[in-house]
Amino acid sequence: MANTPDHYHRPELHITAEEGVLFAPAGVLLDGNTWHVFHQYRPSPELGPRWAHQFAERTPFVWDICDDVLAPEGDETQVRAGSVVAREDGVDLYFTSVVGSSSTIQVAHINDIRATIELVNEDVLELDPEVVRIGEVVGDIDGYQKFRSPCVIPGWENHSNRDEGHQGWLMLAVCGPVDAPQVIVLDSEDGRQWNLKGQLTFSGLSGLAKDQVLVAPRMIRLRDEVDHEIYDVVIVTIEQDGIDVSGYLVGQLNGTVFEVTTPFTRIDFGHDFSRPRNTNYTEDTISEGDRYEAAHIFGLMNGVGRLDSPTEHLSWIKEGWANVISVPRVVTLQDGTLFQTPPEGLLDAIHESEAAAGWTALCEIPAGSSVEVALLDQAGEIAATIAHHHNQLVIDRSMNPNHAGDPMAIAPLTDDDTDSLFIIVDGSTVEVFADGGYVSMASRVYFDNGPFQKFDISTAGEAKIIRQENHFPDDFSSVELDIEDIYDFKDIDEPDEGPVR
Numbered sequence: 001m002a003n004t005p006d007h008y009h010r011p012e013l014h015i016t017a018e019e020g021v022l023f024a025p026a027g028v029l030l031d032g033n034t035w036h037v038f039h040q041y042r043p044s045p046e047l048g049p050r051w052a053h054q055f056a057e058r059t060p061f062v063w064d065i066c067d068d069v070l071a072p073e074g075d076e077t078q079v080r081a082g083s084v085v086a087r088e089d090g091v092d093l094y095f096t097s098v099v100g101s102s103s104t105i106q107v108a109h110i111n112d113i114r115a116t117i118e119l120v121n122e123d124v125l126e127l128d129p130e131v132v133r134i135g136e137v138v139g140d141i142d143g144y145q146k147f148r149s150p151c152v153i154p155g156w157e158n159h160s161n162r163d164e165g166h167q168g169w170l171m172l173a174v175c176g177p178v179d180a181p182q183v184i185v186l187d188s189e190d191g192r193q194w195n196l197k198g199q200l201t202f203s204g205l206s207g208l209a210k211d212q213v214l215v216a217p218r219m220i221r222l223r224d225e226v227d228h229e230i231y232d233v234v235i236v237t238i239e240q241d242g243i244d245v246s247g248y249l250v251g252q253l254n255g256t257v258f259e260v261t262t263p264f265t266r267i268d269f270g271h272d273f274s275r276p277r278n279t280n281y282t283e284d285t286i287s288e289g290d291r292y293e294a295a296h297i298f299g300l301m302n303g304v305g306r307l308d309s310p311t312e313h314l315s316w317i318k319e320g321w322a323n324v325i326s327v328p329r330v331v332t333l334q335d336g337t338l339f340q341t342p343p344e345g346l347l348d349a350i351h352e353s354e355a356a357a358g359w360t361a362l363c364e365i366p367a368g369s370s371v372e373v374a375l376l377d378q379a380g381e382i383a384a385t386i387a388h389h390h391n392q393l394v395i396d397r398s399m400n401p402n403h404a405g406d407p408m409a410i411a412p413l414t415d416d417d418t419d420s421l422f423i424i425v426d427g428s429t430v431e432v433f434a435d436g437g438y439v440s441m442a443s444r445v446y447f448d449n450g451p452f453q454k455f456d457i458s459t460a461g462e463a464k465i466i467r468q469e470n471h472f473p474d475d476f477s478s479v480e481l482d483i484e485d486i487y488d489f490k491d492i493d494e495p496d497e498g499p500v501r
Contacts, residue, residue: 008451009315011427012353013061013346014301015054015325017041018124021310022323024216024275024300026051027084029091031113031282035060037298038069038084038093039325043125045311048072050079051095053128055117059345060328066116067128070108075099081216081275083152085191086113086282092191093131094171096148103148105138105173107192138173138194144184149174151218151278154191172200172217172234183217183236185256198256200234206249207263213239215306216246216275219253222333223292230292231333234258235267237275237305244274244305250336262336269411270395270432270441272303273326296343299326301429301442314402314446315428324429326442339437342422350471356426358471359455363419365390369461373423375430378450384443386423386432391415393434395443402446411439425452 010016015025015037023040030036035056040049051070054063070079070093078098082105085092093108109132110116116130138147156170171186171194183200200217202208218235232253237246250262267276279296301324302308310322329340350356363371365388372387384397393411397403413435422433425445432441455470 007319008355009319009428009446010321011324011356011429013349013356013424013426014327014429015039015063015298016323017052017321018065019320020044020047020322021316022052022300022321022325023049024081025277025298025325026081026095027093028277028279028296028298028328029084029086029113029282030279030285030296031086032285033058034114034117035328036084036113036116037063037325040080048076048078051093053116059349060343061346061349064117065120067121067126068124069093069110069116069128069131070095071125071127073133081149083150083280085152085154085280087154087191088283092134092152094137094150094152096150097136098148101146102140103146104136104140105147105150105171106133106136108133134192137192138171138186141196144175144182144196146177147173147175147184149216152191153219153278153280156187170219172219174215174217179213181213181215183214185253200256200258202249202258202260204251204260205263206260207265208238208249215239216277218276218278218297220278220295220297220331221292222295222331224333224335226335231261231336232258233333233338235276235278235297236264239305242307243303246274246276246299248338250333250338265337266411267338267340268299268440268442269393269409270303270430271397271406271409271443272301273299273440273442274302274305275300279328293332295331296328297331297340298328299442300324301326301444324427324444326429327424327431329440332437337438340440341433341437342424342431346424347471350424351474353426353473354475355451355473356424357452357455357473358425359421359423359457359468360471361421361457361468362466363388363421364462364464364466365419366462367391367415369463370459371419371421371463371465372458372460373421374456374458375425375445375447376453376456377447378453379448380453381449382456383447383452384430384445386421386430386441388413388419388421388434390419393432393439393441395430395432395441397443397445400445401448409441409443411441413439423455427451 020043026038053066080096082095091110151172169188185197216237251260276299313322316322370389387394395409
């Protein structure tokens with residue numbers, strides 16, 4: 001749904017709920033050129049969570065809404081996060097079923113995923129008839145209780161044969177109390193009968209404290225572009241001090257032991273990126289030779305997560321919806337570090353949109369110098385700034401009345417990387433990719449005086465902008481903008497360092 005003069009907080013190229021409160025993406029499937037994103041949402045704050053389904057053809061920026069696929073039934077109070085996995089006879093939806101204070105992992109099945117995008121019921125709460133519930137696949141066992149948040153990966157071969165023999169299934173799941181959850185490893189030969197292997201443990205320097213609360217575990221497998229070895233990447237979210245911090249560890253999973261080579265590293269340093277989800281693929285979508293070259297992840301643009309109050313969001317108050325899913329990120333592994341870049345087609349999508357915008361630049365930013373990009377609203381007021389300080393990337397939205405007092409989001413950069421920036425503004429979302437994907441930052445930014453107007457670029461010290469380009473819709477008409485005003489250069493003072501969030 002595109003934004004309008006009266007509803008300019010809603011992004012065009014990101015996924016939002018048509019109405020109600022969106023929670024984390026539940027599962028993502030790429031079928032050829034068709035993206036299927038299933039996400040949790042509440043149609044209204046008082047209704048139990050259910051699963052919605054949206055799809056996009058060719059590029060993941062123009063989303064169409066399908067019928068919902070899962071909703072609480074019988075004694076269920078909630079239907080929560082899971083995974084979407086293709087198999088020979090269709091697609092399985094693994095989900096968390098909540099009944100009272102207990103939860104189990106259950107599966108539903110779709111025979112023909114393409115049939116789910118052909119017809120949409122007029123009743124927005126009607127469920128897709130293509131979806132059939134199969135039943136429980138993981139319940140209380142061997143003293144472990146309250147299983148939830150499954151990550152299911154088909155074709156998971158033995159660690160001794162990491163290039164071939166793609167047989168068997170892997171599941172990571174969470175169990176136990178909310179304030180002291182455990183991450184559990186399970187395996188299966190067919191994706192239906194699951195065997196409990198035990199609790200996931202880390203060998204080596206993990207960078208994780210023993211008492212940290214880990215949720216939303218995910219796993220991807222990538223070939224490192226430097227040493228060409230295949231590694232496992234565990235992605236988790238830490239709940240601490242009322243905010244979510246999502247990150248990854250690189251290594252190899254052997255049974256239930258993850259042998260760490262790269263300790264916990266934040267996956268996004270912005271104010272709002274949480275609970276990232278991996279993407280599964282149908283059999284013919286990814287060729288065998290490209291299986292581990294890259295992966296796609298989506299995240300929830302909400303840094304508070306479970307403790308958030310969505311009805312306090314300005315988007316809810318003004319427009320009746322809350323929360324956004326990030327654009328997909330293409331993830332590669334380089335010398336033990338995850339690099340994240342926007343997917344192909346994003347710039348074309350901006351040009352074809354009604355009000356999204358982008359700014360790309362290649363710079364030279366020596367130590368003690370900086371390039372700052374201010375995001376201006378229709379009245380010329382600064383809604384947020386993005387500053388590249390050679391060894392730091394900073395998003396500051398504290399001058400914005402809607403984010404008054406928020407700490408600056410700060411990401412470390414290395415001296416060896418190319419100084420580059422890719423900034424996307426889409427409704428009330430801002431995503432930044434710096435230095436070739438070494439750092440990514442996502443933050444919600446509410447523009448007070450109408451929608452985003454322009455990028456105001458400044459340099460300090462000996463910083464130079466070698467090449468830059470603005471990206472606006474081809475018929476961008478929300479303001480009358482002189483193209484010369486886009487390049488508004490002036491010197492700026494260095495900001496004080498703020499707390500990391």
